[in-house]
Amino acid sequence: MRTVSISALSAALAVGIALVPHTALTAPAKEAVGKTPPEIIASRAVTQKLGAALKAALEQAIETGGVINALTFCHEKAGPIAADLGQEQDVLIGRTSLKTRNAANAPDNWELAVLTQFQARKEQGEASEALEFAAVIEDDAGKKTFRYMRAIPTTTLCLRCHGENLETEVDAKLRELYPNDQARGFKEGDLRGAFTLARPIP
Numbered sequence: 001m002r003t004v005s006i007s008a009l010s011a012a013l014a015v016g017i018a019l020v021p022h023t024a025l026t027a028p029a030k031e032a033v034g035k036t037p038p039e040i041i042a043s044r045a046v047t048q049k050l051g052a053a054l055k056a057a058l059e060q061a062i063e064t065g066g067v068i069n070a071l072t073f074c075h076e077k078a079g080p081i082a083a084d085l086g087q088e089q090d091v092l093i094g095r096t097s098l099k100t101r102n103a104a105n106a107p108d109n110w111e112l113a114v115l116t117q118f119q120a121r122k123e124q125g126e127a128s129e130a131l132e133f134a135a136v137i138e139d140d141a142g143k144k145t146f147r148y149m150r151a152i153p154t155t156t157l158c159l160r161c162h163g164e165n166l167e168t169e170v171d172a173k174l175r176e177l178y179p180n181d182q183a184r185g186f187k188e189g190d191l192r193g194a195f196t197l198a199r200p201i202p
Contacts, residue, residue: 037134039134039146039148039199040134040148043134043148043150046089046091047148047195047197049085050081050085050093050195051152051195053085054081054082055157057073057077062160067160067167067170068169068170068173070161071161071170072173072177074161075102075178078095079104082094082095091198091199092197093195093196093197093198094195095193096111096115096194096196097115097183097192098116098191098193099182099184099185099186099193100183100193101162101181101182102178103180105193110147111149111196114133114149114194115191115193115194117133118133122151127153128152128153128154128189128190128192129151129153130151131150131194132148132149132150132151133148133149134148134149136201143200144200144201145198145201146198146199146200146201147197147198147199148197149195149196149197150194151193151194152191152192152194152195153192154186154188154189154190154191155188156188158186158188159186159187159188161184162184162185162186162192163184164185164186164187
């Protein structure tokens with residue numbers, strides 16, 4: 001895949017272009033009996049790799065400098081870690097949520113539809129960690145893109161910066177780094193957000 005393809009898709013997502021009608025969101029990324037599509041296997045692996053890398057780095061930041069240090073790490077390093085992995089895997093990958101902290105991670109129209117679907121499925125009893133969705137979508141120019149999302153459940157680790165009762169210094173640092181922060185008030189098990197991946201199809 002050429003870098004120019006990634007750049008073009010990135011620009012399209014940045015302006016929130018709806019690449020597919022919401023009515024196309026009809027089913028989660030379930031595999032056929034006895035066979036998981038290779039695109040799903042690959043996407044699960046990449047998003048799991050990003051999740052593991054962010055968790056390890058976050059835990060290290062907390063160990064060396066506490067929660068405030070972790071906030072600084074997330075502000076400065078989380079995006080580049082995702083970008084580096086995306087470059088390595090030749091995909092666009094990141095995180096988004098219905099309640100964002102960093103405005104750069106706000107969902108585009110397609111992601112918003114999937115996140116809304118995830119929330120509805122969770123309210124119907126599905127476990128957050130089991131929520132995923134994939135689709136091949138086509139824009140007005142006929143260019144196709146494989147897109148995948150996998151839910152991020154709220155864990156105990158998340159609550160130190162995203163929970164209901166934040167420490168005073170944590171709250172102050174969040175207000176400094178993210179004046180328009182919406183990503184707080186979560187409880188363990190809530191739908192924190194989702195990993196989002198896009199791969200242009202040649």
